[in-house]
Amino acid sequence: xHASIEQLLNLRDAAPEASDVAxxxxxxxxxxxxxxxxxxxxxxxxxxxxxxxxxxxxxxLSRKRPGKGSAKPMVFTGWFWTGSLAAxxxxxxxxxxxxxxxxxxxxxxxxxxxxxxxxxLVSRSGTETAGSAAKVGDMAQLMARSQQLEQVLRAMPEGxxxxxxxxxxxxxxxxxxxxxxxxxxxxxxxxxxxxxxLQRLWQERVDVMNSLVQVRYAQAQRASx
Amino acid sequence: xxxxxETQIAPSLLARAVAGDSKAHEGLYRAFSGPVYTLARRMxxxxxxxxxxxxxxxxxxxxxxxxxxxxxxxxxxxxxxxVSKCLMHLRSAWYRKGRSIEGIPGVVELVLQDQAGTSxxxxxxxxxxxxxALSRLHPVGRAVVWLYDVxxxxxxxxxxxxxxTVSFSKSQLARSHQRLQAILKPEQGGLTCMQASNxx
Numbered sequence: 140x141h142a143s144i145e146q147l148l149n150l151r152d153a154a155p156e157a158s159d160v161a162x163x164x165x166x167x168x169x170x171x172x173x174x175x176x177x178x179x180x181x182x183x184x185x186x187x188x189x190x191x192x193x194x195x196x197x198x199x200l201s202r203k204r205p206g207k208g209s210a211k212p213m214v215f216t217g218w219f220w221t222g223s224l225a226a227x228x229x230x231x232x233x234x235x236x237x238x239x240x241x242x243x244x245x246x247x248x249x250x251x252x253x254x255x256x257x258x259x260l261v262s263r264s265g266t267e268t269a270g271s272a273a274k275v276g277d278m279a280q281l282m283a284r285s286q287q288l289e290q291v292l293r294a295m296p297e298g299x300x301x302x303x304x305x306x307x308x309x310x311x312x313x314x315x316x317x318x319x320x321x322x323x324x325x326x327x328x329x330x331x332x333x334x335x336x337l338q339r340l341w342q343e344r345v346d347v348m349n350s351l352v353q354v355r356y357a358q359a360q361r362a363s364x
Numbered sequence: 365x366x367x368x369x370e371t372q373i374a375p376s377l378l379a380r381a382v383a384g385d386s387k388a389h390e391g392l393y394r395a396f397s398g399p400v401y402t403l404a405r406r407m408x409x410x411x412x413x414x415x416x417x418x419x420x421x422x423x424x425x426x427x428x429x430x431x432x433x434x435x436x437x438x439x440x441x442x443x444x445x446x447v448s449k450c451l452m453h454l455r456s457a458w459y460r461k462g463r464s465i466e467g468i469p470g471v472v473e474l475v476l477q478d479q480a481g482t483s484x485x486x487x488x489x490x491x492x493x494x495x496x497a498l499s500r501l502h503p504v505g506r507a508v509v510w511l512y513d514v515x516x517x518x519x520x521x522x523x524x525x526x527x528x529t530v531s532f533s534k535s536q537l538a539r540s541h542q543r544l545q546a547i548l549k550p551e552q553g554g555l556t557c558m559q560a561s562n563x564x
Binding site: 143144145148173176177180181183184185187189190191192193196197199200203307308309 | 367390393394397398399400401402405406410411412414415418419422423426494495498509510513514534535537538541542544545548
């Protein structure tokens with residue numbers, strides 16, 4: 140029987156390995172070839188070129204470090220916590236109010252790609268979710284839901300001055316996705332798109348908008364706290 | 365070989381950084397930002413997350429450099445912080461959320477475009493570039509491969525960092541190498557020596 144990959148990795152790294160395994164590998168062309176490939180992959184990984192840090196990253200870091208040069212920890216005052224709490228409450232109240240304004244469709248069990256990530260958008264009645272409520276609704280409901288999510292986004296506070304690259308990238312991807320759907324919907328005035336296709340597009344728009352609201356909500360929370 | 369161990373800085377620069385000199389802080393950043401960013405890109409796969417790890421790492425490094433006593437090389441200290449930040453990303457709900465977004469049609473294409481800007485390392489003429497093959501591994505497996513094969517951590521150290529057993533680290537490494545071989549040799553239809561022995 141040939142050597143397992145773990146045994147070959149032990150031999151590659153000069154880790155302890157049973158002598159009969161080492162003996163087999165020495166005399167087996169196939170195992171020798173596999174061992175050679177493992178060595179090549181390791182050397183290949185070690186030889187991958189360095190990826191330079193993005194341009195302007197030092198400047199971004201400098202902006203992120205108030206009082207740069209000092210090692211003093213950040214001090215959170217009572218005003219900081221009061222302000223943070225007020226901001227978070229404001230976001231929650233706005234979202235709650237807006238989500239209650241729009242009629243809901245029948246209940247459905249499925250959620251959007253990101254459902255379940257924020258308390259505001261999930262399971263207020265125990266079984267119904269804001270994103271999935273529109274899933275089985277007709278096109279008018281989907282359009283109303285989409286419009287409602289637009290309102291929610293507009294009502295959200297401006298993003299913080301410093302946004303993590305991760306969050307910014309996610310928001311950008313989702314916004315691009317909405318733009319792509321809008322473009323396809325604008326083509327929907329033409330007769331070649333069936334009503335079923337149009338409904339799917341509106342459903343997709345609602346799902347992506349829902350994800351965008353959740354990311355922005357999470358961002359607002361992170362900015363507050 | 366780890367980029368960190370290859371990176372040297374003048375003792376005088378380090379001393380000035382410890383003393384709080386902001387120019388020296390920038391020098392430290394210029395010296396180690398590449399290794400940190402490379403580590404994060406290879407472990408996490410995506411530029412956006414690597415950017416965040418880079419920033420978070422240096423916020424901690426420059427915030428704590430005043431207390432650096434030189435008991436270990438500064439490169440090892442910075443690498444430890446960077447690895448810890450990467451592992452935090454792998455464990456975070458935010459990272460998993462980012463991965464779930466990939467379920468939205470069209471997002472995967474955008475993510476792949478983001479990753480396409482990386483270097484091309486052709487490995488002995490095989491069909492798939494090693495860097496791309498690495499990016500197709502499961503995140504935890506990719507992290508183990510990078511930490512073990514490139515950064516030189518032992519299985520004991522990796523297991524400790526991941527909060528798992530040594531066996532877990534070893535099996536992740538073996539499975540990831542098996543997957544790498546399969547990605548790099550798609551033209552080879554039959555079972556390899558190792559696959560045959562593992563299946564038997």
